[in-house]
Amino acid sequence: MKITTKQIQYGTDIHTCKNCEHKFTGKACNMCGEKVFDPHQLTTKHFFHEVIDFFYHFESKVLKTIKLNFLKxxxxxxxxxxxxxxxxxxxVQLYLVVAFVFYVIVSKVGVKDYIPTFGDHHYFSLSDYKLLQWAQPLDDKIAANIDSLWVKKGRVMQAEIEEKLRYNSVNQQSLILKSRDRQDSIVxxxxxxxxxxxxxxxxxxxxxxxxxxxxxGKTFIFILLPxxxxxxxxxxxxxIQYYGAALILATHFMIYNLCVYSLYTLIDLWPRYLFKGFKGWVLRPFDAVLYNETMAPISEALFGSGFEFFHLxxxxxxxxIAFKRLFNTVWWKNIILSYLLSRVFFYLIFGVLKKVLIAFTVYNMHL
Structure with a gap:
């Protein structure tokens, strides 16, 4: 059937946008996106309908995107x-949601892989890779500087505490220490x-x-994406014509990483949290096959430690799969690039990010 212009119905109502004052037809301004306002939108029923609608669509979008990002x-x-x-x-919206869930899980279980304890700056150094052993002096200097910063920060804190204690002393010869409820004290x-x-x-x-x-830690891992x-x-x-496209790919990759590590934490490490002394079981088969006395030298040369192998x-x-879908890369180049970028990303997280994070945290600690 042939459609003529007489059969096509056009919106005849012309609205003036209350936000940008642009003249338009339809339900929303084609300049700024502001929707046509109706006094009915001020009713309680409409308010709660919008709240429910927001969470319903938001949840469906988030879960759908996570699923596709995981499977495809x-x-x-x-x-x-x-x-x-x-x-x-x-x-970015998806990253914030996934990161929030991720940090809730790892904090509840007590995993410190992405929230380092002090001392982690001595591990996962550049010189751990055999081809980069020449960087040992640099790694030692960085670790020593962080240790020195830790000691200096302690001395400053100790001096400040001493000053407060002396200020509260009775005289120059004795010091009164009181408990919190101030009902007991000692000289x-x-x-x-x-x-x-x-x-x-x-x-x-x-x-x-x-x-x-x-x-x-929650802020710095986001800075790692660029x-x-x-x-x-x-x-x-x-x-890739634009850097923004690479930034989107990096964000989706990080989202996938946080999702997988969250699942790994729940499956492998949660029993360790519930049953004291219970060690993770997911990596045991790989440790038995790849990191026994015979295979360990080869596996460490190709994949690093067992912890790094797990991430790879x-x-x-x-x-x-992502490179194949986006860039149609030749399979052998794809394997090499996937391998090298995985090792680079691992070092960025556990080699660079942890050291910077620890140093920044210590430097910004104040009484």
Whole structure:
């Protein structure tokens, strides 16, 4: 059937946008997106309907995007690059939701892989890789500087605590220590002030570190995305026109990583949390096959430690499929690129990010 212009119905109502004052027809302004206002929208019923509708669509979008990002690596990135974005959650929006769930899980279980304890800066160094053993002096210097910063911060705290204790002393010869409820006290010689101050400093310094590291860790891992995106952009610069496309791919990859590690934490490490002394069982078969006395030298040369191998185990397939879908890379190049980028990303997280995070946290600790 042939459709004539007489049969086509056009919207005849012309609205003036209350936001930008643009004249338009339809239900929303084609300049700023502001919808036509109806007094009915002020009713209680409409308010709760919008709240329910928001969470329903938000949840469906998020779960749908996570599922596709998990099962079809690179697909959501490709859709974003093509401009098909309405059916899916936005990359940053999705990252924030997944990161929130991730940190709730790891904090409840007590996993410190992404929230490092002090001392982790001595591990996963550049010189751990055999081809980069020449970097040993640099690694030692970085670790020594962080240790030195830790000691200096402790001395500053101890001096401040000593000053407060002496200020509250009865005289120059004795010191009164009171309990929190101020119903009990003890008088000590003032010569004991440095010892008391040191003990308080040790507890306070660790407490401040534990309190700050989680907050900074959640921020710094997000900052890592532009760095990894830069590697992707440099490698595929002939096929990626804009750095933003590489940033979207890096974000979707990180979302996948956080999802998988959350599942791993629940499956493998939760029993360790419930049953003291129970060790994770997921990696045991790989340790038995690849990290026994015979195979360990070869496996460590190819995949690093067992902890690094575990990450390569689920990073490489995702990157391989994503690169194939996005760039149609030759299979052997794809394997090499997936392998190298997985190892680079591992070092960025556990080699670079942890050291920077620990140093930044210690530097910003204050009484």
């Amino acid at each position: 690596p690179g697909f959501i990135t490709l859709q974003n690059i093509k401009g098909i974005r309405v059916p899916y959650a936005k990359p 000590l010689p003032v010569e004991n002030v440095p010892i008391i101050a040191y003990r308080q400093m040790v507890e306070l310094r660790q407490s401040l570190y534990n309190h700050s590291i989680g907050t900074f 760095i990894f995106a830069a590697f992707l952009f440099l490698i595929f610069f002939k096929k 185990l689920f990073w490489m397939p995702w990157l391989y």
